[in-house]
Amino acid sequence: MKSYLAVLGLPGAWRFLAPAFVARLPYAMLQIGILLLVQWSTGSYGAAGIASAAAAVAQALVGPQTGRLADRHGQPRVLVPQAVLHAAALGALLALAASHASPVTLTAVSALAGGSMPQVGSMVRARWAHMLGGSGRLNTAFALESMTDELTFTLAPMLLVALSTGFSPVWALLAALVMVVVGTLVFAGVREGAPKPVPVHARSRGGVLRLRGVALLAVAFVALGSVFGSLQVGITSSTAALGQSAATGPVYATFSAASLVGGLLYGVVRWRVGAPARLAAALSLLSAATVALCFAGSVPMLYGGAAAAGLLIAPAVITGYTLAEGLVPAEVRTEAFTWLNGGTGLGIATGAAVAGQLVDRFGASLAFLVPPVTTGLAALLVLLSLRRLRPAPDPALPREPALTA
Numbered sequence: 001m002k003s004y005l006a007v008l009g010l011p012g013a014w015r016f017l018a019p020a021f022v023a024r025l026p027y028a029m030l031q032i033g034i035l036l037l038v039q040w041s042t043g044s045y046g047a048a049g050i051a052s053a054a055a056a057v058a059q060a061l062v063g064p065q066t067g068r069l070a071d072r073h074g075q076p077r078v079l080v081p082q083a084v085l086h087a088a089a090l091g092a093l094l095a096l097a098a099s100h101a102s103p104v105t106l107t108a109v110s111a112l113a114g115g116s117m118p119q120v121g122s123m124v125r126a127r128w129a130h131m132l133g134g135s136g137r138l139n140t141a142f143a144l145e146s147m148t149d150e151l152t153f154t155l156a157p158m159l160l161v162a163l164s165t166g167f168s169p170v171w172a173l174l175a176a177l178v179m180v181v182v183g184t185l186v187f188a189g190v191r192e193g194a195p196k197p198v199p200v201h202a203r204s205r206g207g208v209l210r211l212r213g214v215a216l217l218a219v220a221f222v223a224l225g226s227v228f229g230s231l232q233v234g235i236t237s238s239t240a241a242l243g244q245s246a247a248t249g250p251v252y253a254t255f256s257a258a259s260l261v262g263g264l265l266y267g268v269v270r271w272r273v274g275a276p277a278r279l280a281a282a283l284s285l286l287s288a289a290t291v292a293l294c295f296a297g298s299v300p301m302l303y304g305g306a307a308a309a310g311l312l313i314a315p316a317v318i319t320g321y322t323l324a325e326g327l328v329p330a331e332v333r334t335e336a337f338t339w340l341n342g343g344t345g346l347g348i349a350t351g352a353a354v355a356g357q358l359v360d361r362f363g364a365s366l367a368f369l370v371p372p373v374t375t376g377l378a379a380l381l382v383l384l385s386l387r388r389l390r391p392a393p394d395p396a397l398p399r400e401p402a403l404t405a
Helices: 002-008 013-024 030-042 045-073 075-098 103-115 120-132 137-166 169-189 214-241 245-268 275-295 299-327 330-362 364-384
Strands: none
Touching (some): 002 013, 002 137, 002 245, 013 169, 030 075, 030 103, 030 137, 030 169, 030 330, 045 103, 045 120, 045 330, 075 120, 120 299, 120 330, 137 245, 137 299, 214 275, 214 299, 214 330, 214 364, 245 299, 275 299, 299 330
């Protein structure tokens, strides 16, 4: 624990971590919140799914562009107008849903709400990289961020469902709106750890995805996101098929708790194996672990499979962010992190959609086919491209990655 206490004890760390946590809870509430809101407004799960997917895709595509602006102009100059735009978009969505607007209109405004979501999580990681870049404590800081993500994705849906069932989806998303605006504005006002704006280098103008290894990491994070999305569907459908729907929450909570433990342990180890090899190993082991879920014929087996998957997913996420920090120059660091963050969101939406189709057509256990396939392919891709995940050995530009073809 000394490693984590040393990171948390850095001057000014809690000043930006506390408001960031408040701002990040709505990030984990938005997609499912839109799903509940649009279904409540239209009575159609199909329309609700399309609107939720539109928000996820817009967030994945627009988020990196806001990250790029933050690298160029500084985090506060991007976050403040973004929070205002998001508040306007989400407020409009709530008003339109309350007036039972058409599904097309709700989908368009959902996309605007998703695209304008402040990327606070990526900007926190950029602050850690700015404060600890080149230090062994950066791996611990990224482990802390992974555990924070798990905590928000555990607490946020519980809060959202409680408000939706106790009041309505409108009130649930209104609470999310207040949290994201207040948390983002306070976070933007805290200058500790914030990277200074850096002019974009000529070799970075083509976009961060052209830099060495970044596109590969983004693909890997889509695969990791698909694990979250498909497990949500798989666990829900499997427990229902077994006649124990009440176990859905505890089984998924086991997955989240195991991920917290895996991240905690991973963050304090001084690894001698290189990060690219660690990422390939984590993805391979995750693929193998999730295969067991396909044969889970009882709730205890679901608990075991969820725990095994959770222990392995956090190390893969932490290693991915660590690799991104080492591959890209400081001038595009936030943009790189937002591509990984967006890839996760896109993977969650895609994994849930594919798993849902498999359940409808072939049965509950088929939802668990998604994680071993996606993570297995990602592991193979990483193994075949290990050299691209190592910084280019250029003594004149030690932090400048080479462009890929």
